[in-house]
Amino acid sequence: MTETPQRPLRVLAAMSGGVDSAVAAARAAEAGHDVTGVHLALSANPQSFRTGARGCCTIEDSRDARRAADVIGIPFYVWDLADRFREDVVEDFVAEYEAGRTPNPCLRCNEKIKFAALLDKALALGFDAVCTGHYAKVILREDGSRELHRASDMAKDQSYVLGVLDEKQLAHAMFPLGDTVTTKEEIRAEAERRGLAVAKKPDSHDICFIADGDTQGFLAQRLGKAEGDIVDESGAKVGTHEGAYGFTIGQRKGLRIGTPAPDGKPRYVLDISPVTNTVTVGPAAALDVTALTAIRPRWCGTAPTGPGGYTAQLRAHGGETEVTAEPVDGELRVTFTEPVRGVAPGQAIVLYDGTRVVGSATIATTTRTPAAAL
Structure with missing residues (x-):
């Protein structure tokens, strides 16, 4: 069965400044819970993060979240988690690429920030649950345990980035949008009916802490350029690169290989070796x-x-x-x-x-x- 608490809960609503988290907070308040909104300041210099309503880390996002909380009629605070975010998400992101791996910073943020640092602080302050605008469901079983399930609308399901949550964290997680089988347009229409100015705010799809969306340039600034070889499966050199960290397994575009493949077909990144600073490419079947x-x-x-x-x-x-x-x-x-x-x-x-x-x-x-x- 879907969880239906018998008593109002003290809920801390994480409000990014976007439409989903605003509607989630509004629904939690409408359900009778005692809701407090909080915006996470994740950058010591918000101007260095996304602007133009593209992320969850800008000054304008903080202002949008505050205005939404005012409309909903709930208290609102800004919590500074910039140091924790830099250490657990940004530095981890850079270190993983440096080691030749491909990290998912949103998943790491959910694990380390929203449902670790934020939840720990919320529980210490006497809150019962943390509410977010993720599309997923928490289901309460008859034995009292909780399960995480996909959202009712598979097209918007975000359970993948919540797969890091353990049972203890699920016990204090609330996802008011998860049971909704609606389009994003309907969520926006609901926001507009509620008088939330974020109703028409664009969604964020890119990495919030890379201001211009240039991941390779972001990594180059922090790791420096390190020219190396691009080789084929036999080890023959077919090109050069300025840093192995700028590639991911399966990548096809941007390889800048001058020598065509013998069969004339596209080549893909098959392997990244930080030790030798080489990138190996080959046919799709080799993936x-x-x-x-x-x-x-x-x-x-x-x-x-x-x-x-x-x-x-x-x-x-x-x-x-x-x-x-x-x-x-x-x-x-x-x-x-x-x-x-x-x-x-x-x-x-x-x-x-x-x-x-x-x-x-x-x-x-x-x-x-x-x-x-x-």
Whole structure:
């Protein structure tokens, strides 16, 4: 059954300054909860983060959140978590790319900021739950345990980036938009009916702490240029690059390879080696992955005790694929029913049992088909 609390809760609503979090806070207040809005200041210099209503880290976002709280009629505060965000999200992002991996900063922000730093502070202040505008559902079972499920509207489901939440965190999480089978236009229409000025504010899709959207330029500023070779599967040099950190597994565009492939077909990034500072490219078929090992598993409830059949999602806006997965010695071993492409170390794999989120882990190594192995 879907959780329906018997008593009003003291709720801390994380308000990014966007339409989803504003409507979520309004719905929580309308449901009778004692809601307080809070905007997270995540940059010591907000001007360095996105402007033009594109993120959750700007001065105008803070002002939009405050205006929404005023309309809803709830108290509002700004909490400075800039140091924690820099250490746990931004520095982690840079370090992962430097190591040749492809991180997901939004997932890390949910884990370390919104449902760790923010939730810890909320509980210490006597709040019962943290409310966000994510599209996902928390379901209360008869035994009192809670499960995380996909949103009713699969097109807007955001359970992938919440797969890092454990059962304790789920016990204090509230997602008022998760049961809504509506379009984004209807959410905006609801915001307009409520008098929320953010009703027509553009959505944010890019990384909030990269002001101009240039990830490679952002990394180059912090890691410096380091020219290296681009090689094919045989090891022959086919081009050069200015930093291996600027590439991701499966990338096709922007390789700047002067030498065409023998078969004339496009080449893709197959491997990134920070040690030798080389990027290996090859045909699409060489990206086929049949299995992987993932580390740091986090379970949304009781951890599986043996192998089981699940579906897996490998990126925030990706589809599902059938897998067999098993926890082994603190790791997660996954075998794909059919080969998949573009799987990169550093990405998160999230397991599902139907609509229920079983848990997530960080991809460490992949196994490719013999014909595709490097």
